[in-house]
Amino acid sequence: MSGLQIDKLSMRFDLPNGSSVQALKDVSLDLKAGELLSVLGPSGCGKTTLLNIVAGFLAPTAGTITLNGHKVTGPAAERGMVFQQGALFEWMSVRENVGFGPSMKGMPKAEKAKIVDHLLDVVGLQDFKEKAVYELSGGMQQRVALARCLANEPDVILMDEPLGALDALTREKMQGLVLKLWKETGKTIILITHSVEEALLLGERLIVMAPRPGRIHTEYRLPFAEMGVGQDLREVKKHPKFGETREEILGMIWDMEEEIMGRTEDA
Amino acid sequence: MALLGDLWGEFWAVLTTLFAAAPYIIGYILIILLMMVIWNGVKRLLTPKHDYSSLKTVTFGDESAVTSNTVASVVSIVLIFVLWGAFTGSKLLPGFMHAPGPFQGEGSFEYTITTPAGDSDTATVSVVVHPTGEDVAAPEVAPGDGIAKNDAIAIPVYRSELLRVDSNDEMGRDEETFITAVDGQAIAPGGSVDVSFGRVAMSDKGTLNIIPATGMQMEPIWLPSPEAVWSRLGDIATVGYRNSTLAEHLGYSLFRVIVGFLLGALVGIPLGYAMGLSNWFRGWFDPIVEFMRPVPPLALIPLVIIWAGIGEVGKIILLFLAALWIMAIAARSGVSGVRISKVHAAYSLGASKWQIMRYVIIPNSLPEIFTGARVAMGVCWGTVVAAELVAAEKGAGMMIMVASKFQSTDIVLMGIILIGIIGFSIDMLMRQAEKWLVPWKGKG
Ligand SMILES: Nc1ncnc2c1ncn2[C@@H]1O[C@H](COP(=O)(O)OP(=O)(O)OP(=O)(O)O)[C@@H](O)[C@H]1O
Ligand SMILES: [Mg+2]
Numbered sequence: 001m002s003g004l005q006i007d008k009l010s011m012r013f014d015l016p017n018g019s020s021v022q023a024l025k026d027v028s029l030d031l032k033a034g035e036l037l038s039v040l041g042p043s044g045c046g047k048t049t050l051l052n053i054v055a056g057f058l059a060p061t062a063g064t065i066t067l068n069g070h071k072v073t074g075p076a077a078e079r080g081m082v083f084q085q086g087a088l089f090e091w092m093s094v095r096e097n098v099g100f101g102p103s104m105k106g107m108p109k110a111e112k113a114k115i116v117d118h119l120l121d122v123v124g125l126q127d128f129k130e131k132a133v134y135e136l137s138g139g140m141q142q143r144v145a146l147a148r149c150l151a152n153e154p155d156v157i158l159m160d161e162p163l164g165a166l167d168a169l170t171r172e173k174m175q176g177l178v179l180k181l182w183k184e185t186g187k188t189i190i191l192i193t194h195s196v197e198e199a200l201l202l203g204e205r206l207i208v209m210a211p212r213p214g215r216i217h218t219e220y221r222l223p224f225a226e227m228g229v230g231q232d233l234r235e236v237k238k239h240p241k242f243g244e245t246r247e248e249i250l251g252m253i254w255d256m257e258e259e260i261m262g263r264t265e266d267a
Numbered sequence: 268m269a270l271l272g273d274l275w276g277e278f279w280a281v282l283t284t285l286f287a288a289a290p291y292i293i294g295y296i297l298i299i300l301l302m303m304v305i306w307n308g309v310k311r312l313l314t315p316k317h318d319y320s321s322l323k324t325v326t327f328g329d330e331s332a333v334t335s336n337t338v339a340s341v342v343s344i345v346l347i348f349v350l351w352g353a354f355t356g357s358k359l360l361p362g363f364m365h366a367p368g369p370f371q372g373e374g375s376f377e378y379t380i381t382t383p384a385g386d387s388d389t390a391t392v393s394v395v396v397h398p399t400g401e402d403v404a405a406p407e408v409a410p411g412d413g414i415a416k417n418d419a420i421a422i423p424v425y426r427s428e429l430l431r432v433d434s435n436d437e438m439g440r441d442e443e444t445f446i447t448a449v450d451g452q453a454i455a456p457g458g459s460v461d462v463s464f465g466r467v468a469m470s471d472k473g474t475l476n477i478i479p480a481t482g483m484q485m486e487p488i489w490l491p492s493p494e495a496v497w498s499r500l501g502d503i504a505t506v507g508y509r510n511s512t513l514a515e516h517l518g519y520s521l522f523r524v525i526v527g528f529l530l531g532a533l534v535g536i537p538l539g540y541a542m543g544l545s546n547w548f549r550g551w552f553d554p555i556v557e558f559m560r561p562v563p564p565l566a567l568i569p570l571v572i573i574w575a576g577i578g579e580v581g582k583i584i585l586l587f588l589a590a591l592w593i594m595a596i597a598a599r600s601g602v603s604g605v606r607i608s609k610v611h612a613a614y615s616l617g618a619s620k621w622q623i624m625r626y627v628i629i630p631n632s633l634p635e636i637f638t639g640a641r642v643a644m645g646v647c648w649g650t651v652v653a654a655e656l657v658a659a660e661k662g663a664g665m666m667i668m669v670a671s672k673f674q675s676t677d678i679v680l681m682g683i684i685l686i687g688i689i690g691f692s693i694d695m696l697m698r699q700a701e702k703w704l705v706p707w708k709g710k711g
Contacts, residue, residue: 055615056614057614074614075611077617080616083608086606086608087608088612089609089613089626089627090707090710091631091705091707100618100626101617104613104616104622132710134707134710152617
């Protein structure tokens with residue numbers, strides 16, 4: 001039993017005023033080791049909630065998560081997380097941030113230094129090793145976050161809009177980097193994004209979630225991630241099927257948003 | 268209703284004082300504005316080149332375009348000393364910059380007595396106004412002829428003196444002979460006449476009150492000159508005051524502050540952490556901390572004196588209490604202020620609870636704790652001075668309080684300046700320490 005199984009996951013938040021929100025209902029997914037899943041959906045459909053449960057920060061009201069055969073009950077080093085922003089430790093240098101996971105495990109200094117150096121080479125930040133993280137640009141900070149996550153050798157990498165705060169150009173470069181790392185390391189990755197293009201480009205599999213209650217609406221298997229490895233991502237976007245799928249998904253999310261708007265206007 | 272009336276009276280007194288001070292305040296502002304105009308003119312002549320802010324078209328309302336003008340700061344400080352010197356007749360300033368001083372030296376006036384028979388005679392009063400503290404005898408004068416005899420008197424500067432000029436005359440009050448004029452101008456009880464060196468007034472009983480002009484300068488017992496304060500600083504630094512040297516007074520004050528603050532931090536920071544991390548501790552201490560925080564430490568002085576006396580223990584307990592709540596609240600908000608994504612990130616990088624504490628929560632809370640420490644040091648410094656004013660054997664506050672009882676204004680001023688300098692230095696040191704130790708402050 002390898003891979004990540006999400007089985008009939010439900011999550012209900014009870015609000016202080018007595019009402020409750022069904023953030024997720026019966027979400028099931030089976031991810032094989034090394035798959036890259038992108039998750040799309042209108043705001044508030046439970047994407048972050050799903051990721052937080054997989055990471056172990058939240059306990060679901062029903063359902064189970066199984067990773068490599070054992071049940072997930074809390075956060076652990078096997079499931080790394082890359083946040084949208086602001087999760088780096090600003091009191092540590094770039095080197096110390098990347099080496100955080102190994103340090104926690106008590107890895108010997110020399111071995112740790114080797115890992116850190118290697119990863120800083122991979123993300124192209126060797127020259128910024130001793131800088132404070134707040135001296136870096138947003139894109140550089142996200143590369144540090146990625147390297148920090150990888151240094152810990154997790155089985156699964158969870159990303160909640162990791163590129164959301166970046167400008168279009170930096171974002172495109174980072175997408176290439178994510179693809180490259182995914183291919184090189186063979187990690188299982190769940191990537192939440194608001195950009196349909198990004199989801200199509202990076203996701204080998206893609207789910208579109210629907211809100212109220214949060215559930216999986218449609219699932220796709222996509223060829224673009226494979227095509228994109230080592231290639232100019234702009235070429236991939238020119239593929240006729242790319243545009244077609246993008247329009248289809250945009251329409252789907254648009255309809256959901258319409259429906260939410262309509263419902264709130266009625267209320 | 269009576270209270271309202273009283274308060275209105277007090278308010279009116281405040282207003283009249285303000286009105287009396289208004290010319291001086293306006294004068295001060297005008298000098299500063301004049302300096303500004305002069306400096307802007309000089310600057311335009313000196314620097315034809317542009318800096319970045321002069322490239323901006325919008326500077327009014329742009330907060331970043333406003334920086335503290337160093338020249339204005341220098342002018343501000345220099346002006347304070349110049350005004351201080353001018354109104355105290357300081358020797359550091361050339362004489363023409365002095366405000367009009369009090370009359371000193373020799374002067375005289377004539378008075379005229381009139382007998383019941385209608386005869387009158389005139390005599391001269393010689394007046395010597397001499398510096399305070401010098402023992403100057405009245406000059407010898409010949410009595411002269413006629414029924415009124417000449418007089419002489421020596422008066423210390425800034426004082427006025429009643430003189431029975433008629434006591435040596437051949438006919439006095441008992442003979443129904445009264446003074447009717449001074450320097451040829453008629454005078455009656457309650458009236459006064461301006462004379463060359465000041466004023467001569469007549470009391471209700473008919474005695475002359477000789478009032479040499481005091482000018483616009485401040486008397487040293489109200490405001491000593493800068494050099495007097497400086498030389499007093501030298502005295503007290505070497506000889507000491509009230510059995511202790513200056514270093515001892517200040518050293519004791521600082522010692523109390525540092526020990527009290529350290530104890531407060533030592534207890535307050537862990538307490539704050541506990542409150543930030545445990546519901547039970549939060550519930551336990553919230554009411555206490557929230558109540559104690561708004562109580563000014565000064566209000567605790569009487570209680571601490573009752574319980575612990577006026578020795579070191581009482582002072583340190585007071586400062587401990589002053590620092591404790593500030594540090595506890597700073598540590599608490601430092602802990603609660605940690606971004607949950609950082610904690611989550613650390614957990615999913617495999618950190619244990621203890622490691623989260625050590626590598627995430629503590630460093631994340633340090634900037635808040637430093638801010639708290641700066642506030643606490645400031646409050647402690649203020650509190651120790653106040654506590655020493657109330658009761659102490661040694662200390663900066665005790666020094667100025669005792670000096671004030673003896674009207675030693677120079678010591679009081681010197682003490683206030685030193686207290687200010689030390690308070691300022693403490694704040695600067697804390698800021699520097701903050702820059703070195705928590706450079707990530709505000710960068711999260
Ligand atoms: N701690 C919480 N307490 C109460 N309700 C919550 C909580 N967290 C999430 N929710 C609710 O659950 C629903 C799903 O939230 P979630 O953050 O997972 O959405 P999302 O898909 O990540 O949205 P976005 O795309 O805007 O990030 C929302 O309706 C939200 O209001
Ligand atoms: Mg979200």
